[in-house]
Every structure is written in C-alpha cells, then in structure tokens.
Amino acid sequence: AQSVTQPDIHITVSEGASLELRCNYSYGATPYLFWYVQSPGQGLQLLLKYFSGDTLVQGIKGFEAEFKRSQSSFNLRKPSVHWSDAAEYFCAVGLRWGSNYKLTFGKGTLLTVNP
Amino acid sequence: NAGVTQTPKFRVLKTGQSMTLLCAQDMNHEYMYWYRQDPGMGLRLIHYSVGEGTTAKGEVPDGYNVSRLKKQNFLLGLESAAPSQTSVYFCASGTQHSNQPQHFGDGTRLSIL
Structure with a gap:
C-alpha cells in the first residue's frame, strides 16, 4: 500500500531563511506527487504537483519541489x-x-516563522 | 468569490443525532470529495463523486452517507453521530482532468458529545 511520510512534525525558521520540508513516499511505481498548504481555519490550497518530466517543479508563492x-x-x-x-x-x-485518483496525505508539517 | 462553500462552519451534536453537511461549488466541477481531518492524521477520504447522481466510498466511509443530486452540491450525512466522528470536515472539488482535488472549502468543525 502506498504511504507518505513527513518526518518533521514542526519546523521553525527565521524570516528570510531558506526552507526545506521533507516528504518520503512508499509506492511501487512512479507516483503522482503533490504539496498542499493549509492556513489556520482554512481548507487546503494546492502549491504544486509532479506527474512526469522535469523533476524540479515550480509552484505558487515561490515554492519548488524536487x-x-x-x-x-x-x-x-x-x-x-x-x-x-x-x-x-x-x-x-x-x-x-x-x-479517479486517490490521494494519500502525509500527517503534515507545521511551519512557524520567527520575525 | 467563486469556490467551494461549506455549511455550517461549526456544529455541536449529541451522540445519536443526525445531521447533513452541505457542500456547494460554482465552478462546474465534475468531481467532488469529502475528507475528514484529525490531529496528526492528515486528510482521509470519506466519499467522493465523479458526477451528478454517482457516489463512491473512500478510505473511511463507515457511518457516513452522501448524495449528489445536483452537480453543484455534495451532501454528507451522519445518520447517528458518534464521538469518533468529531473532526473537521473538508469538501473539495476538481475536474476530471485534474487528477486531484483542486479547490477546498474552509471546513466544518463538528463536535459530537
């Protein structure tokens, strides 16, 4: 069965610093991969997705994933x-x-940004 | 603004009560989804629909029923609420070509006492 692991439950960075959020998956074939962001009290917003091709994917809000x-x-x-x-x-x-496609979500990483 | 609208936003129920959560989208999307989100669990798919008049089970369908009588609406019903159904419920929609839910509602926070 497919699974998704986000090893970091909570990450704190300073404003202006670089960020890397980790995601590992378990699946036999090349999966379709997605990153979503959820602001407090809101639903999820799709940041970017990977289906095939270039392994470096650009998303919204200046995010990228490899x-x-x-x-x-x-x-x-x-x-x-x-x-x-x-x-x-x-x-x-x-x-x-x-x-259709069934998405399996990781448990999430909470990002705190210090001023 | 166009998007996915969920009603109500908050609700408290007693064990055994029934209720229906309403999801409406105005983007003419074919696919609609109901998820539940629990702390430390991510999102889990309850039921989904690939078009008007059709529904299918997701990962955690037990205790829930759904209906898609109109393309723009997707209803989630709890016939006899249980404390284990305390959660935040999200509706989402997407096109048949998108391969994933594209737009999410802001959620319904449901507490079962």
Missing part, C-alpha cells in the same frame, strides 16, 4: 521564507483508483 526517485522523496523548498508562509504543509501521493 522529485528524487532514488530517494523516494519529494521535498519542498523555498529560498527565502516570508512570515505569511507560516502554515501547515501536506505532502500527498496520488494513486489511480478507478477513473
């Missing part, structure tokens, strides 16, 4: 964090399920 097949990872990065990036981040793996 798919590394050899490490079964899809880490999210941002070169300079802004205070507004404080939120919870979820990695997800998509598995084809009938005519």
